[in-house]
Amino acid sequence: xxxxxxPTGIKRIYLAGxxxxxxxxxxxxxxxxxxxxxxxxxALVACSLFFPFSLLEYVLLWCALLVVLLAEIINTxxxxxxxxxxxxxxxxxxxxxxxxxxxxxxxxxxxILIWGSVFINLVCFxxxx
Numbered sequence: 377x378x379x380x381x382x383p384t385g386i387k388r389i390y391l392a393g394x395x396x397x398x399x400x401x402x403x404x405x406x407x408x409x410x411x412x413x414x415x416x417x418x419a420l421v422a423c424s425l426f427f428p429f430s431l432l433e434y435v436l437l438w439c440a441l442l443v444v445l446l447a448e449i450i451n452t453x454x455x456x457x458x459x460x461x462x463x464x465x466x467x468x469x470x471x472x473x474x475x476x477x478x479x480x481x482x483x484x485x486x487x488i489l490i491w492g493s494v495f496i497n498l499v500c501f502x503x504x505x
Contacts, residue, residue: 403452409480410448417441420491433494440487447483451476 383391403410424437454476458469 407452413444413448436490437494440490444483444487447480451480
């Protein structure tokens with residue numbers, strides 16, 4: 377454990393925000409998948425505003441997109457740690473990367489299910505009324 381005193385309170389929150397912003401910029405510049413998912417998320421959020429969803433539905437739709445971005449961030453972190461440890465090909469390194477990729481795929485399936493169910497609900501509700 378470091379003997380140096382770590383910042384607390386507002387200063388810690390400010391510094392953490394700076395670190396997060398630096399990571400976000402790095403992802404946008406260096407990770408094509410994250411960049412694509414970000415742009416797709418922005419487009420879907422904008423398109424969703426043209427539909428008469430309830431507040432809860434908007435929150436569900438947008439959180440589903442955030443889950444995909446979260447999974448991609450965690451996947452990239454896993455890849456960075458594995459690559460930092462060694463660039464040597466090892467079955468456990470490959471497994472760690474594959475599991476991170478699977479997490480992204482599961483998050484995409486979750487997002488598709490949520491978006492699909494919300495839109496099906498809208499269509500069915502509109503047809504009934």
